Amino acid sequence: MxxxxxxxxxxxxxxxxxxxxxxxxxxxxxxxxxxxxxxxxxxxxxxxxxxxxxxxxxxxxxxxxxxxxxxxxxxxxxxxxxxxxxxxxxxxxxxxxxxxxxxxxxxxxxxxxxxxxxxxxxxxxxxxxxxxxVEKITPQLSFSFRYNMRAQDDWRSPGYQTGSDWHRAVALPYRPRLSLRPIARLLEEAPAASYMVAQGTYTEADADQPAGDRMQSAALSFLPLHAMTGLREAPAQIAPEGLTLRAAQPNVFAVVDMEKERAGLLTLDITVPQDCQLLVGFGEHLDDLRVRTSVGRRQFACVVHLKAGRNAFMHPFRRLAGRYLMVMAPTDTLTLHTLSLAETPYPVQPLPALKLPDHLDQRIRDVSIRTLLLCMHEHYEDCPWREQALYAMDSRLQMLSGYYVFKGGEFPRASLQLLAQGQKPNGLLEICAPAEGDITIPSFSLAFILAVQDYLAYTGDEDFVKDMLPVMENILAWFLRLINAEGLIVLPQEKGLWHFYEWQDGLHGYLGQQQQASTSIAAPIQALCVMALTAMADMSGQDIWRTHADILREGLNHFYDADAGAYRTYLTHDDTPLAAHYAELTQSLVMLAGACTPQVARMLREKMRAPDGQLIPTSLAYRFYKYEALLTDPSLLPHVIDDIRQVWGRMLRQGATSFWETERGAWDFDNAGSLCHGWSAIPVYFYAKYVLRIKEPQH
The missing domain is CATH 2.60.120.260 (Galactose-binding domain-like)
Structure with missing residues (x-):
């Protein structure tokens, strides 16, 4: 058999x-x-x-x-x-x-x-x-869940007798390759301590809405803790003996605080006097005076149908994330024994910790490491709350930071392998891995090549790089087919391609049809391709890649505007605003591609340090390229560190326990901004490499 x-x-x-x-x-x-x-x-x-x-x-x-x-x-x-x-x-x-x-x-x-x-x-x-x-958390994550405690039986326990609903399984004609897990299994911690921070009663606006919309639109009526529990001390910790909320009318809500951002399995233990439906919401803040459970079509909520009596439940199939949990139930009595997330961290092996002399720098570094850990599970994740997706650009920055604080190269290698397996027939990588979508981001495929080069530098794993050479060749072949006689990449404007560079005006790819036509010849993609071709030449030992890089590097001269003293982002001859688009990211990538003279590079560094706002600034993650460009002059390290202190320190002063997707925090992206994003952990890299002067650790 x-x-x-x-x-x-x-x-x-x-x-x-x-x-x-x-x-x-x-x-x-x-x-x-x-x-x-x-x-x-x-x-x-x-x-x-x-x-x-x-x-x-x-x-x-x-x-x-x-x-x-x-x-x-x-x-x-x-x-x-x-x-x-x-x-x-x-x-x-x-x-x-x-x-x-x-x-x-x-x-x-x-x-x-x-x-x-x-x-x-x-x-x-x-x-x-x-x-x-059922409801979808987000299009990226797919389904939330609904669970009925009343239908649960003892099938998991010894002595269980099967009934007529059981039958023999069907053997499938499915024969995939099967191999052992390439990284360690996740750990599982006890549910985090949680504290009641708000409670009261509610009135529903529309009980037929999806769960997240129901919670978001309900009218909440706050009641003091002592009025519902008899306790005078607030916040009250949720404990196994139970914290009972009582109201004069049905429909009780409660909000608990887990003290910091967490990612793990929803765990609850709740007693109710009668069968009822429990709505559970999860989120990163209370900016709406409640947990934000609905943003557009996104539903940050799930449903558990409770039975009369005590209900213990853990959902093992999907990690949830956030700092706060909110529950709503149509009952006048609700006893919370447990309401929390059981974190499921990846078992990293920390490198010896080195202390930074400045207290703020040390705090930024510590929270950056916490951010990295929250975005490492089965692979790197952009954010644990909204997407949990593996992107090539995001994960490159996570890897670079992680090399300086965690031992071993297994985790980055496994994520790079997942990305490589997602190569599409045209040579570009899927937007995420493992995934299957109708769009992809060309610039992220180039970031993958740079990430493989980083991996080689920090691990010395030449065998893996050899395995990746065909993948990288196919990526570069897609770009080389687009070079015109002037040495410029002309990007196709077609369905399925998202020409994203970063989350700033004119660089995010969400443009009108007329402007999209003006972005076909773009300095950021040209510079990234130069960097990727140079990396490929170094890894493969084949000079043909360097020849292609030289052609494209020369082509970057077309973007230089002597009157502005800066490189245009796009080459366009129309009257759209993009004709005069000058961005810090553009200048940084051109410098890192080695396309400008020392005199021009010095002038660009001065422009990027100027407070007059002539250049469109970089967002949090893409400060990585700005800082790397500035540090081509080592004397500018104090400026870089001061900028980190201002930008990341501002998040700490606003109560951040992990670092955000962008500086606008939760209000960005039409109120869907993430307050924990792996790419914003980049201070770890700069503190280690430039302040502590740690050489590339070999894993």
Whole structure:
């Protein structure tokens, strides 16, 4: 008998599908056992009623990754009860490429296969999770969830007797490659301490809306803590013995503070006097005098149907993130025993910590490291709250910072591999990995090449770079086809290409049709391509790439405006505002591409330091390129450090516990700005490399 991939049926058309699987096996006293397991999207495992801390690695449908887990501590002599719950997202997003709904597992006891997935495995559609379309957190993350505690039975516990809803699984004709996880499994911490910071009653505006909209639009009526609990001290900590809120009328709400930004599994333990529906919202701030649960079509909320009595629940399939949780329930009594997130950090190995002499610098560095950790799970993530997506540009900055504070090169290597596997037929990379989308960002494919060069510098892993050479060649081939007779890249303006450089006016790619036509010849993409070609020449040892770089470097002279003393971002002859677009990012990239004379470089450094605002400034993350350009003159280090203190220090003064996506914080992007973004951890890099003068650590 062979181990096969299985599911409820051979063709399961439903999206957001949850399935339960049961099997058993025998073990002698003192036996050793391991579980190998992989799922189409995600899985959760219980052995003899105890949950196994594990989760599915991010992978591709044709190249699956399995976990090998030591389950010896949970074994009992004799019969062992193995329960597995699997979730299939069922549609592509920025964090998942659609594949079959499927599960594969083997249990090895003392070196022999004792249980395996196959047609003898019992299964059923989960009666507790609501399968099928539900609210989506964001288009990037896809589905939230709805869970019914009233439909939950004891199927995970030994002694459970299956009923008529169980049947034998179907073996699937699915044969992907299967390999072991390339990085360590995530840890799981106890739920974070949480404190009641607001409570009262509410009136719903429209109970037929999606969950996040219901919470966002409800009319809240604040009641003092002592009026609802009898306690005088605020904030009150949520504790296992329970904190009971009582109101004179139904519809109670509560907001808890976990003290800082966190990313983990929603964990709740709540007692109610009758069956009712609990709305749970999660967010990073209280700028709306509540948790912001709805932004446009985004729904930062989930639904748990509680049964009368005590309800303990953890959602193991999707990390949520934020500092605050909010609950609303149509009851006059609500007892909170636990309401928090159980963080799931990646088990990094810190490098020896070096102290910075300035207290503010040290605080910025510490919060930057915290930001990095919040954006590292199965791969690098841009932000844990809104997207959890692996972007090439974002992750390059995360890697560069991480090399100076964490040991080992396994994590960056695995993320680079995921990005490489997402190469499209035209040579560009998918916008994220593992993903399947209808747009991509050409500049991010060039950032991937620079990230591979960084990885080589910090790890010396030449074998991996050799594996990446064909991927990088295909990326560069796409750009080389676009060079005209003047040595200029002419970008196509076509569906599926997002010509994004950074989140500043004229650089974000969200332009009108007339302006889009004016962005085909762009200095940022030309300079990035020069840098990528030079990196490719260094990594491959082939001078042809350097020849191409020289042609494009010479072409950058066309962008120089002697009257303005700066490089235009775009070459355009029309009267749009982009005809006179001068940005700090443009000047920085041209300098880093080695395209200007020492005299011009000196003048550009002066312009970028000037407070008169002649150049469009860089945003948080893209200050990386500005600082690198300024530090081509080492005497400007005090200016760079002072700028870091002003910009990142301002976030700290506003209460930041992690660093934001942009300086506008939560109000950016039509109120969807992230307050934890991995790319904003770049102070770590500059403190380590330029202040502490740490040489490139070899991992």
């Amino acid at each position: 062979s181990t096969t991939w299985i599911w409820l049926t051979e063709t399961e058309p439903m999206v957001n599908a949850y399935a339960d699987f049961l099997t058993g096996f025998s073990a002698r006293p003192n036996a050793q056992a391991s579980l190998r397991i992989s799922a189409g999207s995600h899985y959760a495992v219980w052995l003899n009623g105890q949950r196994v801390v594990a989760s599915q690695y991010a992978d591709y449908p044709d190249d699956k990754v399995m976990d090998e887990i030591d389950i010896t501590p949970l074994l009992v002599p004799g019969h062992n009860h193995l329960a597995i719950q699997a979730w299939c997202q069922g549609e592509s997003s920025f964090v998942y490429r659609k594949g079959p709904a499927a599960l594969w597992f083997e249990v090895h006891v003392d070196g022999q296969v004792a249980a395996r997935s196959g047609s003898a495995t019992l299964c059923r559609r989960s009666p507790a999770y609501i399968s099928g379309p």
